[in-house]
Amino acid sequence: DVQLVESGGYLVQPGGSLRLSCAASGFTFSRHWMSWVRQAPGKGLEWVANIKQDGSETYYVDSGKGRFTISRDNAKNSVFLQMNSLRVEDTAVYYCARESSSSWGHKYYYYMDVWGKGTTVTVSS
Amino acid sequence: IQMTQSPSSLSASVGDRVTITCRASQSISNFLNWYQQKPGTAPKLLIYVASSLQSGVPSRFSGSGSGTDFTLTIDSLQTEDFATYYCQQSHSPPFTFGPGTKVDI
Numbered sequence: 744d745v746q747l748v749e750s751g752g753y754l755v756q757p758g759g760s761l762r763l764s765c766a767a768s769g770f771t772f773s774r775h776w777m778s779w780v781r782q783a784p785g786k787g788l789e790w791v792a793n794i795k796q797d798g799s800e801t802y803y804v805d806s807g808k809g810r811f812t813i814s815r816d817n818a819k820n821s822v823f824l825q826m827n828s829l830r831v832e833d834t835a836v837y838y839c840a841r842e843s844s845s846s847w848g849h850k851y852y853y854y855m856d857v858w859g860k861g862t863t864v865t866v867s868s
Numbered sequence: 869i870q871m872t873q874s875p876s877s878l879s880a881s882v883g884d885r886v887t888i889t890c891r892a893s894q895s896i897s898n899f900l901n902w903y904q905q906k907p908g909t910a911p912k913l914l915i916y917v918a919s920s921l922q923s924g925v926p927s928r929f930s931g932s933g934s935g936t937d938f939t940l941t942i943d944s945l946q947t948e949d950f951a952t953y954y955c956q957q958s959h960s961p962p963f964t965f966g967p968g969t970k971v972d973i
Contacts, residue, residue, distance in 0.1 A: 788965040802961035854916035
């Protein structure tokens with residue numbers, strides 16, 4: 744079965760750091776962009792970051808630039824999110840998602856078609 | 869790119885036809901996806917490229933639109949469709965979601 748399993752969520756104090764992991768199975772991991780999406784308690788979805796198949800391109804939400812780093816290890820079928828200088832407002836469930844694509848003409852369209860169950864990050868003193 | 873959705877919530881009955889609107893702050897062509905989320909669970913992809921139905925999603929779901937205005941339609945609402953629906957643009961980073969539309973009874 745195609746599966747994503749997140750781990751690493753924890754209670755951390757403001758200013759602290761945390762590294763989230765996402766283990767993939769059931770598909771060829773190295774062929775897909777991968778994303779992190781978060782959801783604060785009672786709030787909507789917020790896209791956080793994504794990374795290209797070979798790790799050569801990464802993108803971040805503005806609030807994460809300079810604090811978050813997404814990386815991947817294709818040999819271990821895993822993607823990571825290193826979060827530093829954590830703030831109370833980073834408290835959320837963090838989901839890992841696989842991106843797939845469809846090509847129409849010369850354009851490539853990306854969408855998140857497989858999601859993990861999420862890992863909870865709580866930033867509080 | 870900012871995404872807005874309307875309404876923010878709606879009440880409907882089984883068998884109703886439901887329409888949710890999503891608007892982008894600038895043209896995104898058809899780089900638009902729709903997701904469904906039920907409480908305590910991960911989001912699920914429904915529609916991609918504005919109107920393509922994801923495999924396994926019932927045909928009562930459909931999407932339309934291009935440019936800045938998009939619509940998700942649910943024909944003959946079923947009990948299992950009561951959830952929150954999000955649009956998301958995949959045109960350019962950051963790949964923003966809309967604020968969501970909650971569909972309840």
